[in-house]
Amino acid sequence: MRLGSGTFAACCVVIEVLGVALFLRGFFPTPVRSSSRTEHQAEPPAPEPSAGASSNWTKLPPPLFRKVVIMLIDGLRDDFVFGSKGVKFMPYTTYLVEKGASHSFVAEAKLPTVTMPRIKALMTGSLPGFIDVVRNLNSPALLEDNVITQAKAAGKRIIFYGDETWVKLFPRHFVEYDGTTSFFVSDYTEVDDNVTRHLDKVLKRGDWDVLILHYLGLDHIGHVSGPSSPLIGHKLREMDSILMKIHTSLLSEERETLVPNLLVLCGDHGMSETGGHGASSVEELNTALILISSAFERKPGDIRRPKHVQQTDLAATLAIGLGLPIPGSSVGSLLFPTVEGRPVREQLRFLHLNAVQLSKLLQENVPSYTKEPGFEQFKMSERLHGNWIRLYLEENNSEVLFNLGAKVRRQYLDALRTLSLSLSRQVAQYDIYSMLVGTVMVLEVLALLLLSIPQALSSEAELEVPLWSPVFSLLFYLMFLVLSALHVIVCTSAESSCYFCGLSWLTAGGVMALISALLCAVGSALAKMFADGKFLSKTLAKHQVCIRRSQGARDRSPRFRGANVFLRIFGP
Structure with missing residues (x-):
């Protein structure tokens, strides 16, 4: 089969691109996304489960808090709050953690530990990919479903001060904002003063529902001087005084409205021992997360250690x-x-809404979702929840109702934990099979190009496709059968989802046929090269024999004998 050099090169380039794309698809799996909800149209909430009884809870529960303040301190790793530095430099925060109405957590961030992907994780609950490291330099508007968009759609008035990354992600969501650039890392005073200068005015006003503050100074000190710098203590003390100001203002407002507010203290990522971030060290992944509200009950003498949770929670x-x-x-x-x-009924309602959302996301992203243990646990929890609702509507206040409610709650929490782990695993793991198939395609084309360089450089490139040769056609069909059998075994026994296994059988079979044909073409080129090499060696040997014979005949001739004698005497 004859191919022009241009056609041959074009075919190789196309196959190379397909192989590289398949490899990258396995190395950078697509993030878990929901396709059932758009920015302009949201699905109605799932109704409360019922077992033979009608339930009147078909809408979303009312808000738990009147106002929410999110105080995000860039680079706030967990030991800055819960360690010795927190005890020394953040006394008010330490008091709230140990004795106040609060819940403390160590929130684990995921890679990449840079600001923009972490903001996305905090507001969307999803796991951004490594492509967001590039986007971190120029953040585009966030189109994915998130808390800020939902709050704006519900009529919430949102105010923001701090890192301008938020303004780029949410360009039309804030009724008032003032962004500060994070480019000048040597500035650790003005970037925070530009945020704090708005506080006194905003806290006295009542025309907002959500206030977001993003402080950059701590992270900038880490980049310049590291986490052991004396400046870290001064900055933590400054953040502690700001937290106290916000908290006391919210408490005084609650005395008038009698409705609880929520104050969230968190970090986007941690800080390494050298002051940087972006990698996967424990210091960079573990961040502080504190939820403070008068709605949280705390018994006297109740000492709670920070629990480890995920930042996406x-x-x-x-x-x-x-x-x-x-x-x-x-x-x-x-x-x-x-x-x-x-x-208890409200608790189960909240857990059910979360479990329904995670189960739908699992169904949309995992083909074999029915085999996932989290999905089975969710279905079991929903059935038990329905039985509890039936007993509750019958006004059964016995111990059976209490024990069943506790069992349903535990079942829901286990299901949520398993569902969240299954979905997170879809992003965190590599698709080894797709990477392997792409690598084989790329290597075969490279080998074929290297073996065909002499022909490809000529005006006519001749590529022998060996399907008509009995030997190579047998090799082609054997390879195709073996690869197809391996494909079936891998796709039927794989526990996790695989992109290549998700393709149609016709497409997968075409890829297997292409790989088999490329392998036969490489074998044909190798055989041809060895055959040409043997022919060339035989030809050279014949030429050398002819040259020796001609030289011997020339030496014996009378005409050249005198010249040879002259060269022996006077020659060099």
């Missing part, structure tokens, strides 16, 4: 607290301590 918790739908792409679970003081 905040989105679902904020949505429940504001009475909003949970973002469709969120893989996080509700931080249950924030609602454990509510009646």
Whole structure:
């Protein structure tokens, strides 16, 4: 089969691009996304489960808090608050953690530990990919379902001060904002003063529902001087005084309205021992997360150690607290301590809404979702929940109702934990099979190009496709059968989802046929090269024999004999 050099090169380039694309698809799996909810149209909330009884809870529960203040300190790793530095430099925060009405957590961030992906994780509950590291330099508008968009759609008035990354992600969501640039890392005073200067005025006003403050100074000190710098203590003390100002203002307002507010202290990422971030060290992944509200009950002498949670859990918790739908792409679970003081029916309602959202996301992103243990646990929890509702509507206040409610709650929490882990695993793991298929395609084309360089450089490139040769056609069909059998075995036994296994059998078979044909073409080129090499060696040997014979005949001739004698005498 004859191919022009241009056609041959074009075919190789196309196959190379397909192989590289398949490899990258396995190396950078697509994030878990929900396709059932758009920015302009949200699905109605799932109704309360019922078992032979009608339920009147078909709408979202009312908000738990009147106002929410999010104080995000860039680079706030967990030991800055819960360690010795927190005790020394943040006394008011330490008091709230140990004795106040608060819940403390160590929130684990995921890679990449840079600002923009972490803001997306906090507000969407999803796990951004490594492509967001590039976008961190120029953040585009966030179109994915998130808490800020839901709050704006519900008529919430949102005010923001701080890192201008928020303004780029949410360009038309804030009724008032003042962005500060994070480019000048040597500035750790003005970037925070530009945020704090608005506080006194805003806290006295009542025309807002959500206030977001993003402080950059701590992170800038870490970049310049590291986490052991004396400036870290001064900055933590400054942040502690600001937290006290916000908290006391919210408490004084609650005395008038009698409706609880929520103050969230959190970090987007941590800080390494050299002061940087972006990698996967424990210091960069673990951040502080404190939820403060008078709605949280705390018994005297109750000492609570910070629990380890995922950073993505905040989105679902904020949505429940504001009475909003949970973002469709969120893989996080509700931080249950924030609602454990509510009646049992409300607790189960919150957990059910979160479990429904995660189960829908699992169905949209995992083909074999029915085999997932989290989905089975969710279905079991929903059945038990329906039985509890039936007993509750029958006004059965016996111990059976209490024990069943506790069992349903535990079942929901286990289901949420398993569902969240299954969805997070879809992003965190590599698709080895797709990477392997793409690598084989790329290597075969490279080998074929290297073996065909002499022909490809000529005006006519001759590529022998060996399907008509008995030997190579047998090799082609054997390879095709073996690869097809391996494909079936891998796709039927794989526990996790695979992009290449998700393709149609016709498409996968075409790829297997292409790989088999390329392998045969490489074998044909190798055989031809060896055959040409043997022919060339034989030809050279014949030429050398002929040259020796001609030289011997020339030496014996009378005409050249005198010249040879002359060269022996006078020659060099």
